[in-house]
Amino acid sequence: MAEVLVCKRGELADGAVRIVYFDKHEIAVILQDGAYYAYRNVCPHQGGPACEGIRVPRVIDVVDEHGAYHGQSYDKEQMHIVCPWHGYEFNLKTGEHPGNNRIKLKKYDIVERGGEVYVAV
Amino acid sequence: MGNATGFGARYRDVDLTEFDTRQALEHAANQAVERRYEDFMIVDCDSHHYETESFKEIAEYIEDPVMRHEATYQGFSGGGINIGKGNHQEMGGRIIRYRARKKEIVPPSPHRDITLMRRWMDAMGTDVACMFPTPMLNLALSPREDIETQLAWAYNRWLCERILAHDTRIRSMLYLPFHNPEECLKVVNAFAEKPGVIGFMVTSTHYRAVHDNTYAKTYRALEERGLPLAFHSASGTGSEEGLRLLNRFMGVHTMGFSWHNILHMTNWITNGMPERFPRLKTLWIESGLAWVPFVMQRLDNEWMMRNSDAPLLKRLPSDYMREMFYSTQPMEMVNNLEMLQATFKMINAETQLCYASDYPHWDMDLPSVIYDQPFLSEQAKRNILGGNAQRLFKLDTILSDVKLQRRAARGGASPPQ
Numbered sequence: 001m002a003e004v005l006v007c008k009r010g011e012l013a014d015g016a017v018r019i020v021y022f023d024k025h026e027i028a029v030i031l032q033d034g035a036y037y038a039y040r041n042v043c044p045h046q047g048g049p050a051c052e053g054i055r056v057p058r059v060i061d062v063v064d065e066h067g068a069y070h071g072q073s074y075d076k077e078q079m080h081i082v083c084p085w086h087g088y089e090f091n092l093k094t095g096e097h098p099g100n101n102r103i104k105l106k107k108y109d110i111v112e113r114g115g116e117v118y119v120a121v
Numbered sequence: 122m123g124n125a126t127g128f129g130a131r132y133r134d135v136d137l138t139e140f141d142t143r144q145a146l147e148h149a150a151n152q153a154v155e156r157r158y159e160d161f162m163i164v165d166c167d168s169h170h171y172e173t174e175s176f177k178e179i180a181e182y183i184e185d186p187v188m189r190h191e192a193t194y195q196g197f198s199g200g201g202i203n204i205g206k207g208n209h210q211e212m213g214g215r216i217i218r219y220r221a222r223k224k225e226i227v228p229p230s231p232h233r234d235i236t237l238m239r240r241w242m243d244a245m246g247t248d249v250a251c252m253f254p255t256p257m258l259n260l261a262l263s264p265r266e267d268i269e270t271q272l273a274w275a276y277n278r279w280l281c282e283r284i285l286a287h288d289t290r291i292r293s294m295l296y297l298p299f300h301n302p303e304e305c306l307k308v309v310n311a312f313a314e315k316p317g318v319i320g321f322m323v324t325s326t327h328y329r330a331v332h333d334n335t336y337a338k339t340y341r342a343l344e345e346r347g348l349p350l351a352f353h354s355a356s357g358t359g360s361e362e363g364l365r366l367l368n369r370f371m372g373v374h375t376m377g378f379s380w381h382n383i384l385h386m387t388n389w390i391t392n393g394m395p396e397r398f399p400r401l402k403t404l405w406i407e408s409g410l411a412w413v414p415f416v417m418q419r420l421d422n423e424w425m426m427r428n429s430d431a432p433l434l435k436r437l438p439s440d441y442m443r444e445m446f447y448s449t450q451p452m453e454m455v456n457n458l459e460m461l462q463a464t465f466k467m468i469n470a471e472t473q474l475c476y477a478s479d480y481p482h483w484d485m486d487l488p489s490v491i492y493d494q495p496f497l498s499e500q501a502k503r504n505i506l507g508g509n510a511q512r513l514f515k516l517d518t519i520l521s522d523v524k525l526q527r528r529a530a531r532g533g534a535s536p537p538q
Contacts, residue, residue, distance in 0.1 A: 004130050017135040028135075046487050047148045052135045053217055084145070086484060087215045 003111055003118040006036070017051055025121055027108055028052070032079060032092060038119045039081070039095050040106035048085030050105055056080055058089075058098055081105070140221030142237060146244035152489050153246030159524035159531075161503045163488055164510035165242070165250040167353070167406050167448045167477030170234045170284075172254040172276060173197050174223075178283065182275030188268070198256045210370070216483045235288050241480050242290065243523045245488055248507070249516060251292050251319065252284070255482070258355040261327035266300040273298035277312055285317025290519060294320035294351045294404075299327050302335035309342045319514040320349040320404070325381035326357035332392035340394075344401040349446070349513055351404040352385050354378045374484075378451075382408040386416055386442070393433025395441040402513060404446040407479060411453045411460075414467045417442050443469045446513055448477035449491065449505065451484040462496045471501045475510040 004022045012018060012031045019041055020027045028041040028051030043050035057074035064070060080089040080098065089098055095105035109120040143150075153159075172179060176197045183189040211219035227236040234252075242250055254276060260269050273296045280293055295312050297305045305321075312318050321343060323331070331352075343350050356377035357364055364380070367373045382405050389395070389403070405413075420438035424431055434441070447468055454461055468474060479485045491497070491505050510516070520528070 012134075019133040019135060020130055021132070022130040042148065046489065047152060049145070049148055054137070054214060056213075056215065082215045084215070084217045087212045089215075 002121050004121050006038075006110075006117045006119050009112065009115050009117055015055075019052075020119060022121055027119055027121070029110070029117070029119055030055075030081070030092070036110040036112070036117055037092060038108035038110050039090075040108070042106075043083040043085060043088055044103050044105070045083065045086055045088045048083045048088075050083040050088070050090065051081055053082040053084035055092065056082060056089075058091075137217060137221070138224075140218065140224045142218075142222075142225060142240040143244060145218060146241055149241075149246075149487050150244040152487065153244070153524075154527070156246075156489065156492050158246035158488065158492075159520065159527045162249075162507040162511060162518055162520060163245075163247050163476065164507040164514075164516065165245075165247045165478050165480075166404065166475040166510045166514075167253065167450060168238070168242075168247075168250040168480050169253050169255050169482060170238065171222075171256075173256060175232075175234065175279070175283075179272070179275050179279045182278050183271050184274070185267075185271055188271055210483045212483060218481055219483075222481065231287055232283055234284055235291065238291055239288070243521055245478065245480070246521075246524065247478070247488070248519050248521050248524065249290050249292060249510075250478075251294060251514075252280075253293065253322065253353060254296070257296060258324050258353060259326050259357065261299060261324050262357065262360045270298040270301045270304050272296075273304070273308060277308060281312060281315045281317065285315065289317070290521065292317045292319045292514070292516075294318075294322040294349070297321050297323050297339070299323050299329050299336075302333070302339065305336065305339040306342060309339055309346075309348075313342075313346050313348060318348075319516070320351060322351040322353050322406075323385075325352045325354040325385055325408075326360070326377075328360075330388055331385045332388050332394060337397075340398045340401055344398050347400075347515070349402040349404050351406050352382055353406040354381045354408045357381055379408045379412040382406075383412055383416055387420065390420055390434070390438045390441060391431045393431060395444070396433045396435065402446060404448065404475065404513065406448040406477065407450060409451050409453050410447065410449065410464050410468065410474075413442065413447060414464050417467060439467070443467070443473065446473050446475055446509065448475050450477040450479045450486040452486055452490055454490065458496070461494075465496070471504050472509060474505045475513065476506045 004020055006018060006020055006029045014031055016031050018029045020029060026041045027038050030037045030051060039051055041049050041051045057076045058078040058080055060073055060075050062070040062073050079092040081092055082089050090096060090105050091098060095107045097103035111118040111120055177193060180189055180192040183192055227233050238250060238252060257276060260272060277295045284291060285293060295318055297308055299305060309321055356373050364373060364377050367376060417439035424438055476488060476491050488506055492502050
């Protein structure tokens with residue numbers, strides 16, 4: 001296993017995505033709300049650049065205890081990565097599709113050391 | 122644990138303020154190389170450009186001066202002359218190419234549409250693509266029927282002069298103004314011989330009966346010329362009373378795109394059109410595939426009981442449907458491999474199914490949706506990806522420069538089949 005340098009801490013702006021090409025790996029490192037996440041930048045759907053789209057919170061339907069619908073809202077605790085090719089969404093923290101957790105992005109570990117950020121490949 | 126610390130790595134920062142088709146489809150290009158698409162021809166029988174981006178040019182072709190002024194002033198969509206319901210294809214900005222494509226930089230020539238087409242075609246490994254408009258697919262729903270006729274002529278003239286005449290890799294099945302049967306025949310006669318015209322297209326989101334006698338001359342003209350007739354579906358939201366109940370675009374898209382072709386296919390069969398026009402080839406576009414076995418089974422069952430309702434038919438409805446052509450996209454393929462395989466068998470996919478991307482629309486399919494199917498032979502994959510369309514449209518074998526260069530670089534590559 002290798003640790004590949006991604007950036008110095010503070011180098012990337014919050015919300016940024018850096019694509020790291022190493023050997024045959026294409027890894028997207030996302031900085032969101034101060035935390036780094038690393039995923040294989042390939043969508044399990046049709047192979048799109050999964051991490052190069054926008055990020056949006058999960059959309060929820062608001063339904064009361066009587067089954068009545070009261071519009072939609074965002075669950076801001078669950079940020080999603082959105083593949084720009086077809087809109088497949090994946091949980092930022094787990095890499096899992098919100099409707100089928102068997103469909104997920106391959107996750108890599110982030111290692112922070114000495115003011116630098118590495119991805120473990 | 123090793124510590125490569127960046128040695129050997131390279132980097133690219135994602136910048137959503139820019140957009141370039143070649144970057145967006147880099148993975149598609151990788152797939153094309155990995156799968157050695159250069160070994161065979163790929164034909165995309167359903168792709169698109171945005172005529173709205175060239176609408177000022179198209180508007181100049183409108184003959185009616187008042188409408189031409191209105192079209193120039195108002196624009197086409199988004200409150201323009203073709204006022205319709207929003208259809209939310211870009212998913213609230215999730216599909217970034219919808220808005221970002223406007224930022225894409227292209228050289229002053231050839232026409233922007235040609236450059237954009239070539240870029241995505243080269244990325245995907247597509248050699249020839251049939252280009253259709255986008256908002257015009259719902260044009261027939263406008264209560265102003267004269268707009269359809271005027272725009273059909275204007276668009277077809279523009280397309281032939283500005284696009285098709287300049288790139289043999291881009292073809293089209295031209296728009297028929299279906300509200301006006303006499304004009305349909307005139308359009309066929311006026312454009313059938315134009316370079317790049319490989320057939321004619323009816324937008325399925327209309328409410329004229331396809332079996333009406335007023336279209337007989339048009340169908341016969343197409344049949345005699347050996348040109349196929351396509352039914353290109355769309356959402357149709359806003360006009361179909363039942364579809365108006367659908368409050369989510371997912372529902373509109375699921376139902377609308379299938380419904381309109383189900384409607385016209387049913388009339389096409391029950392009115393004996395395959396017997397009345399036996400050499401007219403039809404292509405059913407952008408309804409996916411799941412609807413075809415459904416209609417086959419329903420019509421077969423009904424016809425055996427109600428033979429007198431469709432006395433022109435000499436065989437089961439499904440026998441006729443198996444001789445028609447279908448475009449692949451959007452191919453239903455989530456956890457349904459067994460059903461998908463059965464569907465391919467029911468429609469004689471190996472000879473009747475034609476790959477379509479629908480690019481750049483939100484639900485586009487890459488060639489790999491066909492090429493990666495485990496139940497298809499290599500020959501079946503090549504037929505569906507190009508061979509069937511080549512036969513349907515009588516296309517010469519064309520390989521893109523990109524693929525020819527890859528073949529040359531490999532040296533001694535097998536000839537295209």
